[in-house]
Amino acid sequence: MSRLTGRTALVTGGSRGIGRGIAERLAREGALVAVHGRDPEAAGRTAKEIERDGGRAFAVAAELGVPGDAEALWAAFDAGLAGYEGGHGLDILVNNAGIGQPGRIHEVDEAAYDRVFAVNARAPFFVVRHGLDRLRDGGRIVNVSSGVTRVAFPEAVAYAMTKGALNTLTLTLAQELGPRGITVNAVLPGIVATDINPWLADPSARARASSYSVFDRVAEPADVADVVAFLASDDARWVTGQNLDASGGSNLGV
Template sequence: MGNLSGKVALVTGSSRGIGRGIAERLAGDGALVAVHYGRNEAAAAETAAAIAEAGGRAFVVGAELGVPGDVDTLVAGLETGLRAHGEAALDILVHNAGINIMGRPIEVLTPEEFDRMVAVNVKAPFFLTQRLLPRLRDGGRIVNISSVSTRIASAHGIGYPLTKGALEVFSQTLAKHLGPRGITVNAVSVGFTHTDMTAEVLADPTNQERNINLTALGRIGRVQDIADAVAFLASDDARWVTGTKLDVTGGVNL
């Protein structure tokens, strides 16, 4: 604990689920965390309040991603929050926000659905990173949340894995580009994980058993499993790790 003291982090999509777990873990390690939300301000405020109650520091930033002006809105809110806390720069950028329109094989996926996933999962991280690079301190960290669906064929549709595959290529290429500044860039591959968004699917005993049977470690992932991995990549312990994808799936489909 405390190994991120003095650091500043932005975690997109951190009002709930995996993003919230990441925000809480980074704050627990000492970072000032910008808790980003797209639409649910109350959930983001709840996350920030939980961080404060645990002795950490956080502020809320609102901006719906995948719409015109999304990066402008997010950066403006981030700058306001940083000034309020006497900060001007960023050390850790976690691209967690994403959208998965499931059950849409290639025969039925519409251009509008495809564009929406690309806008949120690829375009927003790309251009948000572009805007924040001048504010990201040398020696900083960028972590992109990806999916096991880039390693195994998805049963839920083709569009989401395509976008996450693009994010992984982005990670590797950006790692090479930012290496001279000592900034590491890595992706975290997430598998079957208990969150509010997966609760309905995993409530089906058949689905849960099938997913457990596909996982080498024999259980469904927990939010803390992902948050701990991100905290490692954000820490100085991972200073020599860049351009890689960390598989945090418990061994799905080995």
């Protein structure tokens, strides 16, 4: 596969889980992938494993959800990219980094609310804002949202609100950046088997989670990564401003 040869991608939260699956998939398509992570060692391991598999990648370490996070991320990106021939500019930005926040409205305090919004909503906003001068015309922005934005999900109300904000950002940016030929779309996963969902190790819990999908299973990171790779490619040149459900048909009958 070489649909993305000659292009540079940045995947936030790319060192683990869904983000790692996305980084690996884009690299297999030929992209040079900047693997972002809060933990430099984890991001570095993922980048090295991508290179061992024949891809090209480098690590970008920065904490999101704190003052100056976007500027720090882009400074690390610029430094890493400078080591590559012709190293400047970006073609694909995947805003994947995020944290969970369980709890019904009476269970979420102000600190937890502010934290989840800082990471899941504010950070991608300013990552885009400070990255626009690096993003080439004809580029791609893919925001990793959540299927909880299309159903009522009281058990994680603050988290769901952050992803709703990301969907609105997607729609607005699609119109804003259309004149530059940049597409902006969101992918809405359901339950994915990653270390962020350790409760899936319980057979009864996994069975219940699997029942949400019409395919009677939970997703693997590759199920989401393949959708992102499509949106990042020229095949999706006429798709923008969309919130693309990638939940395996979860809760279709609800």
